[in-house]
Amino acid sequence: MSTDDFIVDPLRDTEVRSHAKAQRRFLGLEEAKRVDPLALEQVPEIWTVHGIKPFKLEVVSDEEIPTDSGLTVFDGSRIVAKIPRRIRHKAFMGDGYARYTIVHELGHATLHVHKLMQGAALPRRREGNLTPSWIPKFKSAEHQAMVFGAAFLINDRSARQLTSADDVSVEAGISLAAARIYFEQVQEELARPAAAARVRRMADEARAVLSPKKPINTKAFLDALCTYCGQQKLFPVGHKFMCHACEKVYDRFQDGDDVQ
Template sequence: MTGDFEVAPLEMVEIWKHAKIQRRRLWADEDRVDLLSLQAATDVWTIDGMRAFQLRFVADEAMSGETGLTVIEGDMIVVRLPAGMRHKLDLGLGSARLTLARELGYATLHPARLADRVPSDRLERSWIYGSGSSRWQARFFAPALLINDATAWSTGNVRDVSIAAGIDLDAAQQYLAELCGDLLRTDRGARIQTIADEVRMALPARLARYLQPQEAHANDAIRNSDAEAEIGETRSSPERSAATHDIDRTELNRFQIRAIAKEQRRRLGWNGREGVDPLELADCTEIWTMDGVAPFRLEFSPGEMDQTEYVNGTLVARISDRTRQAALFGDGRARIAIARRIAGAALAHHRRKANFQVEGRYPNMSEASLQAGRNQFEADIFASALMIEDEIALQLRSVEQVSLGAGIDHTVLLHYFHLLFQEGRLKPD
C-alpha cells in the first residue's frame, strides 16, 4: 500500500461533489467510463484549478511493489502504474479500475500535497484516521468517480450498479451505503448541508424521501379498521380489553401465520407485485395486526439492532440505519430484516407470553428462550409470505429465481417452499 498522509478533512458529500465534477469533465454521462482514455489527457481538473497531467505505465520493478503512485514532477501531476496494470485495465477488472480511480483522487483532491506522496517503504509509519486521511478520501473518491449515480439510483440494485460501473460488488455497496449514511447526518454546517441537499436533488423520489427527516404519512391501503378476512382462530377482536393482550398465542401454526401475512400484504396493496419495497411502510401511520388496526410508526436509528416495541399505544418498528441503507439498494437480508419487524408487530410478539409445557424436554432453556426461538421461526414464515407473490413463486418453481424476483435472502424461502409442498400446491419434478 502506498503511504498515507494527513490532509484537511473532507466530508463524504464534499468528496462526492469533487468526484462528480471530475467525472463530468472527463466522461459526461457514460456508465462504464474508459479509464485508459486518460493516456491521451494532457491536463486535468483539480480543486486548485487545471494542472498538467500524464498517466504513465512503468516497469513493475520500478514501482517497488506499489499498485499505483501519484507524484508531482515540476508543474506536472504524474500517475504511475505498473505495466501489468494496463492489461488488467484492458480486461476491465474492477480492482484495477478502482486503483487508477484512487490515484486520480489523489491528483484531484491533493495537488498541493503530492510531494508528500512517496512509497510506503520510505514513509515513516503514521496512523491517520477518517476524513483527515488522504487514503480514506481517495478510497471514497474512486467509486464516486466510476459510478453513474443516475444509473445507481434508477436500478436500486447493487449488483447492477457494480456491473455498469465495472467495479467490485463490495466497493459499489460500500459507496452507496456510506453516501446514504452521510446524507442521514444532521450535525453538519450550512455549507455541507447545501452540498447534501444537492445530492438529494439527484435522487428519485422513492429514495430521497428515506433520506429526509421522517414525517408521518397516512396509508389509505390499511386505513380500514374492519378486518374483512377471518383467519381461523388466530384473530383477536380489537374491542378486547388491554388485559387480554397477554393471552397465549403459541398455538399459531405456520399456515395461520402465512394467512395473516397474506392479509397484511393485501391491505398494503401489494397483491400481484413481485418485488415489493418494505421501506414503503415508512409512510404508514396505522398497521393491521391480529388484534385489529393499530397506530404504527417505522423509525430509523443509528444503533445496530432492529426491534419492534409497543410505545404509548403505538407499535414502533425500529430499523438500524445500516439495515435501511442496505435495503435501499436491494440487499435481500436487509429487506427480510425489515419484514421480520413487521411480523413482530402483526403477530404481537412484543406482548406474547410463552405457555410451553416443557416437562424436562428442554431442561437448560428458559420459557423466554423458547418463545424467542418460536418468534424467530414465525417471523421467518411471515416475512417470506409477506414479500412473495405466490402465483409467481409457483410459476418459477426455483428458490434462487424467487429470491431474486422478490429481492430477499434465499435462506428464508426453504420454510416457505416446504409449506407449498405440504399443501400440494408445489409438486416435485
C-alpha cells in the same frame, strides 16, 4: 517521502463525490455510463481543487513499482499518476480492481495537489493501505481517494436505479468492495429525507399533545360592563345574566334598562 496514508485538508464524503463529478464534467464524461480509465493516457491536464493542472497517466514497468498498484507524485512540472504494466493490462481486460486503482490515483491528483507539491508520494498498496487510528476519515488521503474513485466511475443516474452493490459493481466495472462503499453511502443519503420527515411528524405530534387546549365552550360576552367588577364579562345563563369574572348574577334586562 512515501507512506500508507497522509493527513490532508478535511472533506466530507459528499464534498469528495461532488469533486469527482466535477472531474467527470471537465473530462467530458458526465453522462458516461461506463468510464474507460485508460482514456486518461490521452489527457494532458485535469481539474483539481486548486485549479487546472498538467497531468500524465504514466505506465511503468512492473519492476519500478513491484509492491504497489499505483503511485501519484509531482515531478516538478505536472502531476504524474504511475501504474505498473500489470495493472494497465488488467484494466484493459476490464478488471474492477485495476480500473478502480487508476481512478483512485486520479483522486489523489484531484484532491491532494498541495500535499503532492510538498513532496508526498501517494501509493496504492497492493494489500491495502494502513491508516493510523489517529487520522480521521475526513482527513485521510486514502479514504478520500477511495470515495472519489467510486464516485468517478459510477454514473449516479443509472446506479440509483439499481438495487444492490453487486449490480453497481457489474454496471460500473468496479470492485465489489468499492461498489459496497458507494451503495451504502447512497442508501444513507436517500434515507435522510425520510428520517427528517419522521422527525418532523413526531415533533408535530408532540406539540399537539403538549399545547394548551382551547376551552370547548367558549363564552361570547355582551357589550355591557359588570357593575360590580367593571369587566366586560357578562354572558346569558338561562333567563338571567352572569359575570364570568366575579360570578355576580343579574336579572334579565327589562325594557332596555341597564343591568342592576
